[in-house]
Amino acid sequence: MDYLDRLENESIYIIREAYNKYEKLGMLWSAGKDSTTLIHLTRKAFLGRVPIPVIYIDTYFHFQEMYDFRDKCVKMWDLNLIISNNKDAVKKGITPKDKLACCTARKTEALKQTIEEYGFEALLLGIRRDEHGIRAKERFFSPRDRNFRWNYQDQPPELWEQYKTRKEEGQHLRVHPLLSWTEIDVWKYIQRENLPVNPMYFARNGKRYRSLGCEPCTQSVKGNAGTIDDVIKEIEESKVGERSGRAQDKEEAYAMQKLRALGYM
Amino acid sequence: MVVVLAVDALEYDKIEEFNCVNMKQTVYGKTDISEFKEPRTIVLWSSFMTGENKEKEVLAKGNRGMWNIRIPLSETFFSKFADPKVIDLPAYSYNLAQHEKERDLLKQFFKEDDQEKKKKIRSEYNQIAIQHHNKIKKEFLKSLKQDFDFILGYISVIDVIGHLNFGNKFLMQMLYDDLEKIVEQIKNIRDEPLLILSDHGMKAIGIFGEHSNYGYWSYNKGCDLENPKITEFYSFLTTI
Amino acid sequence: MEEQDLRFVIVGHVDHGKSTLIGRLLYDTGSLPEDKYQSIKEAVEALGREFKFAYLMDHLEEERSKEATIDTAQTFFKSKKRRYTIIDAPGHVEFVKNMITGASQAEAALLIVDVSQGVQEQTRRHAYILSMLGIEQVIVVLNKMDLVNYSQKKFVEVRTQVSDFLKSIGITPSLFIPISAVEGDFVAKKTDNLSWYDGLTILEGLDTFKKKVVPIGKPLRLPIQDIYDFDGEKIAVGQVVSGSIRKGDKIIILSDRKEVTIESLKEFGKNPIEAYAGKSIGFTISDSIQLRRGQIISHQKDLPNVTTSFKGHLFWMDDKPYEKGESITFKCATQETQCNLIIEKVFDSSTLEVMSKGEGKIENRQVANVTIKTSAPVVIENFNYIPELGRFVLVRKDCCAGGIITG
Structure with a gap:
């Protein structure tokens, strides 16, 4: 059993635990590489099926290629797709001009509404520990309250494969089957399993995307990687964070807003 | 001689956190700037030197115009001294070109989408802010050895660097350390009444910084100021 | 690399x-x-x-x-x-x-x-x-x-x-x-x-540290995690924690001790005849016996211990102490049942100073040697032999203690 097998089997075990504990289980899917890998692992866990709804948060600002890729996968894997969006935000005309308000309304609020509407008790998410500093503190099963708050300092212990599967009133559980994976692991697995990926991850005109989001707020990185092999090589040599195109967006937007109010700009 | 070290965006919480004993002096605390709608630099320093709330007048000049305001000596308390020296103070003797350049880079930084270019802009921004700081520091310390009866040195580096780097605590601590050294040098040159004052403080937005809605003050002798308004220093400094 | x-x-x-x-x-x-x-x-x-x-x-x-x-x-x-x-x-x-x-x-x-x-x-x-x-x-x-x-x-x-x-x-x-x-x-x-x-x-x-090796040479232990009913076919799933399982094997379902034959092994996109330790696998059996979560699959030889009483060593990590007589949830692999603790010795986890012998309480950050009495039979192993079946947690609302089975 090689190391990708080990990661795969750990993930399958976690997905099956979540499915065993919760009837109202859903999965977040952005059509990006991580959550698409998660769908593949789910198909493995359930012998070719995806027996849980797949939630796509649609901000209406995604790249056309993401929608195309999404629709292709839905068809190919016969997914039960739930499109989550916040109609209020659209009506109120909240746009990426105010990035922070836009993210909150079109992503966070949209998901809150969907969780309530469908009564989801637990969600599978494709986050990884190596994405971001604070994620190193994530657990495989992690409770969130109604406002999505996460008390990371006082989390229940999680020993071995005994996860916190019980949830309290008003909470939902976030389940992270890919927590132990790294960005490179995901790419190697995609290659091994021959999974479809959005072509935006590969270079066109010297630029490519390392992480996908909304068109107005997602930046490409310089790179010539045209194949998965190239991508893996590029990541191995890079010192820049995967989310460097996105991580500071919210703060930056807010800071800019503040500086404008203070007359600096 | 009366000495004022005017530090833009000097933050009370950071003084405590880094335990800047020199800047704490004998008495220290927060100033009350709650009468102002927003903690704007030009508004606050204008009000400080005139002893009046100048918010309305400054805002009337617009976001662009306000940076170019020059209040005449006669309207400020500096005129109560025979031979005052006021270095680089906003709305008074501010180096317009320098600070415009800083604001311009700030704007460029937020406009730029390319991460590499952003990095370069931030780096240039930080560099020119520190260079200017070194220049002001020198001029201020030199003036202390001369025969003025009032000296005010305005330090902008904490605010300028803070806006793009406040979350980089290490960098901020280094700048606060530098101010600690300046205060020590002031004391070594001459033991005179020294007021340290900021317009407003700063709080973090991720790596960035925004103004907090109180200022900082400290004094090296006993005095009865308590949670003072920024306009109160007019009479305080002229009656020492 | x-x-x-x-x-x-x-x-x-x-x-x-x-x-x-x-x-x-x-x-x-x-x-x-x-x-x-x-x-x-x-x-x-x-x-x-x-x-x-x-x-x-x-x-x-x-x-x-x-x-x-x-x-x-x-x-x-x-x-x-x-x-x-x-x-x-x-x-x-x-x-x-x-x-x-x-x-x-x-x-x-x-x-x-x-x-x-x-x-x-x-x-x-x-x-x-x-x-x-x-x-x-x-x-x-x-x-x-x-x-x-x-x-x-x-x-x-x-x-x-x-x-x-x-x-x-x-x-x-x-x-x-x-x-x-x-x-x-x-x-x-x-x-x-x-x-x-x-x-x-x-x-x-x-x-110089070495990667952990999955124990293949040890006897088969496969805790059942769930049963799926896909298109009328009942498929049990679980992760093999030690040993290996083959299509056609006669296996014992514990703790019921029923013997059945593995009819097929199930893995998406493959048709496996064997699965080794570490593998999350599915299987069907030849009999119409109801399988359920928490059962442990083994071969006839090298059967594990099936018991309602065994010794353990645990670390208490909840503010509210364990008090004698409290019934608490015991979880080991996919097994879950209620249990009571008979406290033998309690000591401080830092000084290792013995705090009490046979008294009725284990407090936060204390370590205890206990005898665990479960309300239903459980399949266990010594921690040093097969860790996956030799470690457990005790749960109220959250996990309050983790421990290992010593005998």
């Missing part, structure tokens, strides 16, 4: 230099986020100041402990041999739950000791937890050698103290490495400050 990363935990008493060591490892292996480091370096040069390395590490740790929105704490770095993941393990006593969680995911550990202070409360507690969790690969790091003038005598003295203590709880460290994380001595590079020491640096020491 090895493909898989090695996950290790750094444990030790608060202020013995864990964060400085992490910072130093990241710094010396070029793993710190570049922009931030760059602005600091530039400012240092412009202000004409010295680079205060210790500062930086304090800030890194602080940002890690806050909900840092800044991309600082990459706890990932690489040596020439492989990638490493440092698992977060706070040193404060209040965070012992987090330390245990972290350590339970680790394959190896660095135990850091301030050479000027020697063994302290959390040193002992953390070491004890490592031993209880069965983490056998341990390197002891004697930090802050700069504070004792790089004295070899002091190093030897503290090494003896640590070594004696560890021996008493069954840990044999593979190495003792003298370092100064602040100065960077023997973290990633050898320096002249410790010219009397001709051993490995930390980075070289980490490279």
Whole structure:
């Protein structure tokens, strides 16, 4: 059993635990590489099926290629797709001009509404520990309250494969089957399993995307990687964070807003 | 001689956190700037030197115009001294070109989408802010050895660097350390009444910084100021 | 370069230099986020100041402990041999739950000791937890050698103290490495400050750790995780924790002791005839017996223990103590039942001082030898033989204790 097998089997075990504990289980899917890998692992866990709804948060600002890729996968894997969006935000005309308000309304609020509407008790998410500093503190099963708050300092212990599967009133559980994976692991697995990926991850005109989001707020990185092999090589040599195109967006937007109010700009 | 070290965006919480004993002096605390709608630099320093709330007048000049305001000596308390020296103070003797350049880079930084270019802009921004700081520091310390009866040195580096780097605590601590050294040098040159004052403080937005809605003050002798308004220093400094 | 990363935990008493060591490892292996480091370096040069390395590490740790929105704490770095993941393990006593969680995911550990202070409360507690969790690969790091003038005598003295203590709880460290994380001595590079020491640096020491091997040679244990009914076919699923299972095998379902035959093994897109330890597999059986979660599959020979009474060793980590007579949920692999504890001996997890014998209470951060009485039969193993069936947690609303089965 090689190391990708080990990661795969750990993930399958976690997905099956979540499915065993919760009837109202859903999965977040952005059509990006991580959550698409998660769908593949789910198909493995359930012998070719995806027996849980797949939630796509649609901000209406995604790249056309993401929608195309999404629709292709839905068809190919016969997914039960739930499109989550916040109609209020659209009506109120909240746009990426105010990035922070836009993210909150079109992503966070949209998901809150969907969780309530469908009564989801637990969600599978494709986050990884190596994405971001604070994620190193994530657990495989992690409770969130109604406002999505996460008390990371006082989390229940999680020993071995005994996860916190019980949830309290008003909470939902976030389940992270890919927590132990790294960005490179995901790419190697995609290659091994021959999974479809959005072509935006590969270079066109010297630029490519390392992480996908909304068109107005997602930046490409310089790179010539045209194949998965190239991508893996590029990541191995890079010192820049995967989310460097996105991580500071919210703060930056807010800071800019503040500086404008203070007359600096 | 009366000495004022005017530090833009000097933050009370950071003084405590880094335990800047020199800047704490004998008495220290927060100033009350709650009468102002927003903690704007030009508004606050204008009000400080005139002893009046100048918010309305400054805002009337617009976001662009306000940076170019020059209040005449006669309207400020500096005129109560025979031979005052006021270095680089906003709305008074501010180096317009320098600070415009800083604001311009700030704007460029937020406009730029390319991460590499952003990095370069931030780096240039930080560099020119520190260079200017070194220049002001020198001029201020030199003036202390001369025969003025009032000296005010305005330090902008904490605010300028803070806006793009406040979350980089290490960098901020280094700048606060530098101010600690300046205060020590002031004391070594001459033991005179020294007021340290900021317009407003700063709080973090991720790596960035925004103004907090109180200022900082400290004094090296006993005095009865308590949670003072920024306009109160007019009479305080002229009656020492 | 090895493909898989090695996950290790750094444990030790608060202020013995864990964060400085992490910072130093990241710094010396070029793993710190570049922009931030760059602005600091530039400012240092412009202000004409010295680079205060210790500062930086304090800030890194602080940002890690806050909900840092800044991309600082990459706890990932690489040596020439492989990638490493440092698992977060706070040193404060209040965070012992987090330390245990972290350590339970680790394959190896660095135990850091301030050479000027020697063994302290959390040193002992953390070491004890490592031993209880069965983490056998341990390197002891004697930090802050700069504070004792790089004295070899002091190093030897503290090494003896640590070594004696560890021996008493069954840990044999593979190495003792003298370092100064602040100065960077023997973290990633050898320096002249410790010219009397001709051993490995930390980075070289980490490279001597071995990846965990999945136990294939041991008897089959397969806890059933769930039963799926897909298109009228009942498929049981679970992860093989030891040994292997083949299509056509006669197996025993425990604890019912029914014998059935494996009709087929199920894996998506494959048609496997065999599955080894580590594999999450599905299977169908030839009989119409109802399978359920919590049953354990074994072969007829090498049957595990099926019992309602056994001995364990546990670490209590809930504010509310366990009191004699309380019925609490016992979880081991996919098995879940109620149990009562008969408390034999309670001791302090740091001093190992015996607090009571046979009294009715186990308090937060205490360790106890107990006999566990379950309300239904459970399938268990000695922890040292098959860990997956030899470790358990006790749960009220949340997990209150973790432990191992000793007999």
